Amino acid sequence: MKSISLAEPGKFEQKNIEAPGEPGEDEALIKIHKIGICGTDYHAYRGKQPFFSYPRILGHELGVEVVALGAHVKHLKVGDKCSVEPYLNCGSCMACKNGKSNCCEKMRVLGVHVDGGMSEFIKVPASKLHTSAILNYEELALVETLGIGCHAVNRAEIKTGQKVLVIGAGPIGLSVLEFAMIKGAQTTIMDLNTDRLAFCKKYNKAHEFIQADAIPEGLESAFEVVFDATGNPHSMKNAFKYVGHGGKLVFVGLFQGDYAFPDPEFHRKEMSILASRNSLPADFTYIIEQLEQKKIDVQSWISREIPFEEVITAFDGLLTDQTLVKAVITV
Numbered sequence: 001m002k003s004i005s006l007a008e009p010g011k012f013e014q015k016n017i018e019a020p021g022e023p024g025e026d027e028a029l030i031k032i033h034k035i036g037i038c039g040t041d042y043h044a045y046r047g048k049q050p051f052f053s054y055p056r057i058l059g060h061e062l063g064v065e066v067v068a069l070g071a072h073v074k075h076l077k078v079g080d081k082c083s084v085e086p087y088l089n090c091g092s093c094m095a096c097k098n099g100k101s102n103c104c105e106k107m108r109v110l111g112v113h114v115d116g117g118m119s120e121f122i123k124v125p126a127s128k129l130h131t132s133a134i135l136n137y138e139e140l141a142l143v144e145t146l147g148i149g150c151h152a153v154n155r156a157e158i159k160t161g162q163k164v165l166v167i168g169a170g171p172i173g174l175s176v177l178e179f180a181m182i183k184g185a186q187t188t189i190m191d192l193n194t195d196r197l198a199f200c201k202k203y204n205k206a207h208e209f210i211q212a213d214a215i216p217e218g219l220e221s222a223f224e225v226v227f228d229a230t231g232n233p234h235s236m237k238n239a240f241k242y243v244g245h246g247g248k249l250v251f252v253g254l255f256q257g258d259y260a261f262p263d264p265e266f267h268r269k270e271m272s273i274l275a276s277r278n279s280l281p282a283d284f285t286y287i288i289e290q291l292e293q294k295k296i297d298v299q300s301w302i303s304r305e306i307p308f309e310e311v312i313t314a315f316d317g318l319l320t321d322q323t324l325v326k327a328v329i330t331v
């Protein structure tokens with residue numbers, strides 16, 4: 001079967017590899033139809049993804065079809081269309097025991113720590129498949145991205161009418177906006193990238209739009225919840241000032257380094273600072289329902305569709321395309 005491996009930073013190789021055999025008792029053999037490309041893949045390609053080893057088959061945002069099932073699998077049938085929850089957790093650590101499989105101590109993410117879905121077929125634990133009879137493979141591939149925002153919004157426990165600022169209008173910031181809007185928040189999006197703000201305006205992704213290099217007065221201490229989805233340490237530090245008294249700051253974006261913050265501001269406001277990582281199985285179920293009910297539109301995010309055979313030549317261009325929101329590969 002065909003497969004693309006990231007041999008080393010900056011170098012993909014397409015080759016024919018042996019197809020996976022029959023699934024084990026609790027496994028499913030799946031055919032990959034669509035693969036979303038995300039920041040993690042770009043970081044790995046650039047050689048900037050920490051704790052990443054090469055060669056690695058990327059691909060963790062997957063829209064797939066069930067081809068064969070192990071004897072113990074009852075919740076699926078051959079032909080089912082599914083989204084893959086790529087977080088392979090241990091089931092026995094403190095986080096797993098407390099229902100927080102999203103931050104398992106021994107987390108292995110498909111396409112990051114173990115080989116992912118940039119192949120025709122892979123085998124996965126069947127419990128990691130979430131099916132929908134209605135959604136198409138592109139929508140199913142983007143459920144994982146949406147999960148990042150869904151989980152972050154759940155962490156913040158947003159209530160109707162609350163003022164919410166999202167900094168960073170990339171796919172992750174967009175996914176936060178979708179669920180903040182569903183919760184009935186009054187949303188403001190801030191970014192440096194005019195094309196991304198224009199995209200948000202065009203598709204009504206938020207109520208207000210702020211150019212980050214021309215910030216108007218009146219935003220200080222103005223929000224019940226602030227999400228930083230930039231991964232930029234300067235933006236993350238700056239985000240403190242927008243949080244209102246008694247408010248919350250959620251770091252969805254992340255960076256490799258230490259973080260310092262002004263204690264007087266933190267205490268005066270009695271601020272809650274939250275990290276948000278990955279998402280939970282229940283988030284997948286909820287997101288699929290929201291997509292099926294057309295409460296979320298991800299089709300507008302897809303600004304590039306790339307045939308599998310063109311991935312290697314197209315990849316460099318994706319890294320520099322300022323207008324790109326999301327690229328999806330067709331296998």
Ligand SMILES: NC(=O)c1ccc[n+]([C@@H]2O[C@H](COP(=O)([O-])OP(=O)(O)OC[C@H]3O[C@@H](n4cnc5c(N)ncnc54)[C@H](O)[C@@H]3O)[C@@H](O)[C@H]2O)c1
Nearest residue numbers: 039168170171172191192212230231232235253254277278
């Ligand atoms: N929490 C998780 O589990 C999780 C999962 C996936 C990705 N992430 C992280 O989320 C972050 C965002 O991912 P993405 O794919 O959307 O990235 P992206 O690069 O596509 O988007 C980031 C956006 O932030 C904007 N930005 C950068 N600096 C800014 C500043 N100072 N002020 C305002 N806007 C600024 C950029 O213009 C860009 O539009 C990354 O740090 C990524 O590693 C977190």
Ligand SMILES: [Zn+2]
Nearest residue numbers: 038039040061
């Ligand atoms: Zn991703």
Ligand SMILES: [Zn+2]
Nearest residue numbers: 090093096104
């Ligand atoms: Zn665990």
